Amino acid sequence: MSDAPVVNDAPLVLAVPSKGRLQENATAFFGRAGLKFVKSRGERDYRGTIAGVEGAEVAFLSASEIVSQLASGAAHLGITGEDLVREQVADADAAVEMLTPLGFGHANVVVAVPQAWIDVRTMADLDDVASTMRSRHGRKLRVATKYVNLTRRYFASHGLADYRIVESLGATEGAPAAGTAEIVVDITTTGATLSANALKILDDGVMLASEANLVASVRAPWGERAKTAAKAILSRIAAEEEARSVREIRARLDGASDTLGDLAALFGARLPLGASAAGGVVTIHCPEKAVFALVDHLAKAGGDDITVSAPAYVFRKANPLIERLQARI
Ligand SMILES: Nc1ncnc2c1ncn2[C@@H]1O[C@H](COP(=O)(O)OP(=O)(O)OP(=O)(O)O)[C@@H](O)[C@H]1O
Ligand SMILES: O=P(O)(O)OC[C@H]1O[C@H](OP(=O)(O)OP(=O)(O)O)[C@H](O)[C@@H]1O
Ligand SMILES: [Mg+2]
Structure with a gap:
């Protein structure tokens, strides 16, 4: 018998609905987050990997099987319905962490x-x-x-x-x-x-x-390799989620930037690249609903070429999904 510490190098298991009501939306959800599944043995393969993410395996299962695997710890992360979690897991809050509702499968x-x-x-x-x-x-x-x-x-x-x-x-x-x-x-x-x-x-x-949720297992073997893969996955998901709620406004201000006022207080906006407009150009992230009010504000402050676009991803250091997960494992 060796006394060497057991290194848990197990890959992360991500459980994804492979049939039923949640399948299409779940696949689309991962697709938007830039997570593309690779089934090396064809469509009927029930195990896959994620392109560009090391240390992750994808298990294609039914929504109810996903709950069992999360509860037992056989899967680390999964998408499934809250109804099934509350029904199938006796002490759900001890066994799993609901990381975020997904806006489908209502x-x-x-x-x-x-x-x-x-x-x-x-x-x-x-x-x-x-x-x-x-x-x-x-x-x-x-x-x-x-x-x-x-x-x-x-x-x-x-x-x-x-x-x-x-x-x-x-x-x-x-x-x-x-x-x-x-x-x-x-x-x-x-x-x-x-x-x-x-x-x-x-x-x-x-x-x-109920709606579909991204769910984490508290009981799964969370070794370093699985944690690293989870962070890679959750950072893409959070970046896509964050991007969906913001619009990026770029404007030429030519020295008028000091007349902008407190954009955070006025519009809930952020200046991700700083307030000092390099070359007179300022970049603002603002909630979708405040876009036109902020555009008017910029125009009044002398702004020109005010361009609004929807970013595909916004990666930020603070990631609420990873924080929720880390608090439990
Ligand atoms: N109209 C709906 N009816 C049933 N489930 C729905 C509906 N809309 C969303 N869902 C969600 O999808 C989950 C899975 O339902 P689905 O019908 O795919 O599987 P199931 O009924 O558990 O199994 P089976 O595939 O054998 O029918 C539900 O538990 C629920 O969370
Ligand atoms: O309110 P509605 O939009 O009519 O949807 C509800 C129905 O959908 C589900 O059944 P499903 O079609 O999944 O068949 P199942 O009973 O075999 O799961 C559910 O069990 C209800 O029967
Ligand atoms: Mg059904």
């Missing part, structure tokens, strides 16, 4: 009852129905869902105990019509499936507003 996990139940509008009304069913008919209200844990927690928080879960693996909204359950807990985006099945959401029946 869906609400809801409690829905038959539209014909006109007097049932709230969880309290539902509690009355459940109690009555139990006392008058000796039966428990049946709830069809695949969100067993979310349902138990939500119902308990509303004091509702007289019910039974009927686990559903698909077409959950059809359960009431099929007679296998009275109500359902499921995910909805447009509401089309609920309507088609004559179901309505209770007024206080939105259990969770």
Whole structure:
């Protein structure tokens, strides 16, 4: 037996949705961040690499498998739905860190009852129905869902105990019509499936507003190699995110730069290259919504050739994603 310290040189595993609702948006998201996946053995290859990023492996998995791998530590980073994280991981906040919501894959996990139940509008009304069913008919209200844990927690928080879960693996909204359950807990985006099945959401029946998140595993083996790869990936993602929210304004000021005033206070803008306009040219980063107000301001201060563009990436030393990750590993 050697006493040499074990060096953890394991590569980073990035788990990416390979099918279903999140696949297209997730691939587009990484593409915008300049992260291109290489599948050396063709389209059906479930392992890949990232062009230009050393020490990273890409695992192509289903959204729910990604949650399992993040929870066990088999994957370091992944994209998946918050609904699946909250459902599948008992103590989610201990096992994973939600680095950032991604603005796609929006869906609400809801409690829905038959539209014909006109007097049932709230969880309290539902509690009355459940109690009555139990006392008058000796039966428990049946709830069809695949969100067993979310349902138990939500119902308990509303004091509702007289019910039974009927686990559903698909077409959950059809359960009431099929007679296998009275109500359902499921995910909805447009509401089309609920309507088609004559179901309505209770007024206080939105259990969770979910979207796709970039998620980090706290339990994964975070060696130096994995950390370095994570930083490379997260710096590109943060640079793209930052770029999307800013516009770059360049203007010729010819000595008028001292009349600019406090652009940060006035417009929430920054002067990334400094206030002293080299050759009379100043570069300003400003929030998209303040662009035209700032342009007017520059014009009044004597600015000319004011050019506005959208940067592709803004790399900054301060990276909120890396900071969030580092605080946990
Ligand atoms: N309209 C939607 N319906 C279902 N999920 C959605 C919807 N919009 C976004 N999502 C998100 O996508 C995740 C994965 O859903 P998806 O339908 O791809 O897989 P699944 O239903 O878990 O598995 P399967 O591929 O077997 O259907 C959901 O958990 C949710 O976070
Ligand atoms: O509110 P809507 O826009 O109608 O979307 C909601 C439906 O979409 C999902 O099913 P999916 O199509 O993923 O099939 P699945 O049940 O096999 O997962 C979900 O389970 C709902 O049934
Ligand atoms: Mg689905």
